[in-house]
Amino acid sequence: MPKGAEAPKTVLLYPxxxxxxxxxxxxxxEDIKVILKDMDGNKVTSDLTNQAVAIVxxxxxxxxxxxxxxxxxxxxxxxxNFGLGIFSKx
Numbered sequence: 001m002p003k004g005a006e007a008p009k010t011v012l013l014y015p016x017x018x019x020x021x022x023x024x025x026x027x028x029x030e031d032i033k034v035i036l037k038d039m040d041g042n043k044v045t046s047d048l049t050n051q052a053v054a055i056v057x058x059x060x061x062x063x064x065x066x067x068x069x070x071x072x073x074x075x076x077x078x079x080x081n082f083g084l085g086i087f088s089k090x
Contacts, residue, residue, distance in 0.1 A: 001072045002079050006035075008069040009084075013060040017090035023047075023054040023070045029080040031073035039065050050074075 001007060013019055025032040034054040035046040044066065047054035050073070060066070070084050
């Protein structure tokens with residue numbers, strides 16, 4: 001994924017569970033972000049660090065769909081690779 005690009009995905013989240021979103025990028029990446037938005041496009045939470053690993057935790061108030069995006073902030077090559085994991089507890 002090129003620098004500045006986003007990869008959005010829609011996810012269905014359930015209440016009474018804590019979700020952890022983890023994005024990791026390759027050795028050519030210095031900063032990756034995870035951004036969680038509601039379906040109206042309002043940012044719910046995001047990663048604030050400047051690292052090659054982004055971790056965001058979220059406990060939804062009700063069952064709803066959300067958009068989780070990974071954004072490549074810093075990439076020393078034309079494109080960098082990343083992985084996204086979504087974990088739930090509860």
